[in-house]
Amino acid sequence: MTVPNRLEKELLAEHFSGDELGSAVERLESGEPLAYIIGEWYFYGLTFRLNDACLIPRPDTEHVVDKAIELTPFGGKIADLCTGCGCIAVSVLKKRPDLRGIAVDISKMAIGCAAFNAEANGISPRILKPGEKLRPPDAPGELNITEADIF
Numbered sequence: 001m002t003v004p005n006r007l008e009k010e011l012l013a014e015h016f017s018g019d020e021l022g023s024a025v026e027r028l029e030s031g032e033p034l035a036y037i038i039g040e041w042y043f044y045g046l047t048f049r050l051n052d053a054c055l056i057p058r059p060d061t062e063h064v065v066d067k068a069i070e071l072t073p074f075g076g077k078i079a080d081l082c083t084g085c086g087c088i089a090v091s092v093l094k095k096r097p098d099l100r101g102i103a104v105d106i107s108k109m110a111i112g113c114a115a116f117n118a119e120a121n122g123i124s125p126r127i128l129k130p131g132e133k134l135r136p137p138d139a140p141g142e143l144n145i146t147e148a149d150i151f
């Protein structure tokens with residue numbers, strides 16, 4: 001049994017009340033991660049919806065976002081493989097309006113979260129969709145995006 005700390009209790013109280021709050025505290029005490037209980041987490045200054053098909057965004061992953069923002073050429077494209085809730089792709093595209101990207105995951109539930117997060121953060125139009133052409137830099141041909149596991 002895990003004893004919730006004050007911050008965890010405050011976050012639960014922001015999302016639940018009454019019997020739902022008691023139930024949420026029980027879930028936390030049984031070891032379920034807080035992010036899965038409240039259904040969202042915070043990453044790179046943004047709020048991301050998530051579910052148990054997605055890994056919980058970690059603060060150290062923000063360094064990956066920083067590097068992608070720094071190193072991707074103007075007007076470039078990024079690929080976020082195993083995107084989960086889309087925190088990397090969404091954060092990079094939110095910070096760099098000149099970029100486009102692709103986000104891929106094997107889990108339909110994760111893709112649903114990532115698509116929601118892209119829409120909620122206003123970057124959905126810059127995510128390549130199935131059937132669109134992606135030409136990798138310095139590549140002679142194009143990659144035709146047809147997999148259903150992208151949003």
